[in-house]
Amino acid sequence: MVFPIGDHKLTLRPAHFLNPSVTFTDEPIFELPSLFSSSLPPTFEPSKWPLKLTFNSWPWKPPRNWKTWVDSLRPKFQSLWKKAGIFEAIMNSTYVIRKSNDLVIGIAERWCSKTRTFIFPWAEATLTLEDTMVLGGFSVLGHSVYISIESQELKEIEDKLIQARVETGRSKARKASPSEWLKLFINSGSEIEHEAFLVMWLSVDLCLLKRTIVDLNKFDSDENENSLLEVIIRSPFQLVQLWVWERFQALQPKPKLVICGEPAFARWHRVKSVNVENVRVALLSAGDTFLWCPYALYRYKSDFPRFYREKERWVPVDPNLDEEIEAFARCMRVSQLVGLGCIEEYFPHRVAMQFGMDQDLPGCVTQCKKTPEIAWNNYSKPISDVKLYVPSRLSEIGVTSHYLK
Template sequence: MKWVRWVDELKLKYESVWKKAGIFEAIMSTKSHIMKNQDLVYGVVEKWCCETNTFVLPFCEVAITLEDVMVLGGYSLFGDPVFSLLEDQEMREVEKKLIFARQQFYKSKQGKPRTSIWMDSFINKSSEIEHEAFLATWLAIFVFPHKSMVVKSCLFPIAVHLARGNPIALAPAVLASLYKDLSLFKKTIDDLKTMVKFPLEFEVNVQSPFYLVQVWVWERFKNLQPQPKLINNGDHVLLRWHKVKALKIDNVRFALDSAVDDFLWRPNVRFADKCGVFYPNDEFWICKKDLGKEMLSFVICLRVCELVGFESVEQYLPHRVAMQFGMDQDVPSYVPRFNATKAIAWKNYCRPISDKKLYFPPRFFEADVTTRYPKWWKKSVLGRDHFVMNIMKRKRGARSRKHQPHVGKTKRSSNDVGSPPGFPPNLVDTINIGTFCDDGSNTKTRKVVDLYGDVPYENTLPRKRPVSKDKLYFQ
């Protein structure tokens, strides 16, 4: 395929630059071909909650996190924001050349700089801006796709930065776009359900690598997971699902609702040697000053923050899905927004770590919930009609302000036609388009450490494993 050949050709020359910019794994993952499962995507989107940016299932609340975007997509947590300007004169000159090349399409019979013909204009043409044009293509197809499949000029500054090895934090921007598209998709479904005649097919213009949602489901729900492929050492994780056919599921909604024993809380720990995240075999504490880059990645994935994307700023709430990080789950609390401007939101994302010591759970620890969590879950979540109301009403009270946030130390081929945004050409087969809850339970507070930052989160550990005939604690 045209794109794969271009990747292999430029890899020989620019691999070291891609690694320096933190995009090597993300680029190599685009050699995968993910077979789209429309029913699966539709089914999981129905579970999305736009207020919390999580999937709400009968037995738990789960989410696509920064960790997932980094492991599955290969995107970096570190670097400058996507809205960074080009300060250097040489880089601005390169951007002008890219803009001029783009303008030529509108003056020709081709009309628009569609990704396929854009590639034809640079592959084997010995262009001085081929590398930047390549990266702009990658961004336009795989990272921030658009319905019309054109190379947008707003991507050029990022491409110019990356071509010089300057890291750009793509992970938070990609996750923000995924959250935005999931909410758009969910609201579209809800609106269509009010129609007298529900359409069998409809179109949602997503502008994110939406195939990651499907891969995320495959990685975590065993009852929805087809047989993955074996991959070689050094291969990107996404190659596990290269040309893998999805299972035929008669009722995706039922399968999701009944997956209480089939949900994998921490599948990413299997890829510790590939994803750049530190998952220790045994628990330990470490001083902030001794944190390495891989350790810092885990810390960032755990902190509540604002995700700055191209068109929106989304709230990231990992404290609602603590068990996905090997942490015991307590009642999640309301978190104020820091999204007045993109600059403020970005400052919130990259704020300094305030803790002197940080805790890392063992990779295979089976996390649990506090004794008061099942009671809150049954009242606030299982009573689904009141779920959002409970979220919005729980504001930070005087008592919660006294507590510092805590974490427990426990257990497209070349053809553009028919390719939907989110599932780029060589990744598709076909297209169908508050205050704390205090229940008075007998608990003891464990010595804990701040990882969440600005989240009124108190982690308590029950004297005994919480017991519920409804099995509201998680296995």
């Protein structure tokens, strides 16, 4: 094994890889596509490019009483939100993340749609289900977004919500605006106030389940010299920026001190980006300072996840498996993610070091096109009759010598 930082000193020790790994499979090695520098503008000056980015969901500026609504419902529904795995995600919606266009464009340049990762000269990295869970505050367990409403009670609630949408759509704008929706339900005492609250919150955050990364590396500067490329991003892309801030120390502003138990977004509430002369260069040269497991260092959280522990361990997987450990296992398993109108490949074995594991050359994954139902059944398939390795949060990760080459 080779330590990926510094002088790459060789060491002989037991290693822990994520499957499929070329060491333990006959699958061929996936050849990385050639880096796309030839198709990128020679200098990193996004403000001068014929490119217009519009982030419809960032910053999300809810009506000024949104936080008031959250705070008013929290005492009654906090335990329910936590049980459903959405408490931190709801609280995250009350924070403001200041956008850095250069940072977002810089990281999007490194995106590879074939591997579903950002490719750098020093390694691959990407947003994983762990980021969605720990940073975004969402659950990776539960039901598919396509689950049908079956009970009569839920159907009646749905009918009432649809009727409310029709009523708010009678405004001058002739559509159901968030402000009109909030005005209709906040502190109204309506029997469906909580459901209306969740509808408003989900109308933004469920966009996370749509395609979110733009292949800016396909942007041909010569071909588009005289035409404006307009890109509208409807997902809450602030999660991508926070992913960069959490891991790239050269691009990381000073986070705020937060109260014990606050979600990860609180660290970055209204924080200003650092001035970086060239984001592209900073990303390409970040190998020695990249934080592979930043969340394992979070000491302010009172509910520190059980998969971040001081000592490594082997956990038997059975029907009584702890939900946090089950979630961690989901994060590390190759699968297809079912979203709204899309099914996305998920290749965590390509970024094993983000889970405290060692990195071998990743094997190929042959996935045929599936229906949302089949993809979801495979994703939610129980893990059984195995032992799960949970690394120490302070583990020293390494790569195989042939990966380094």
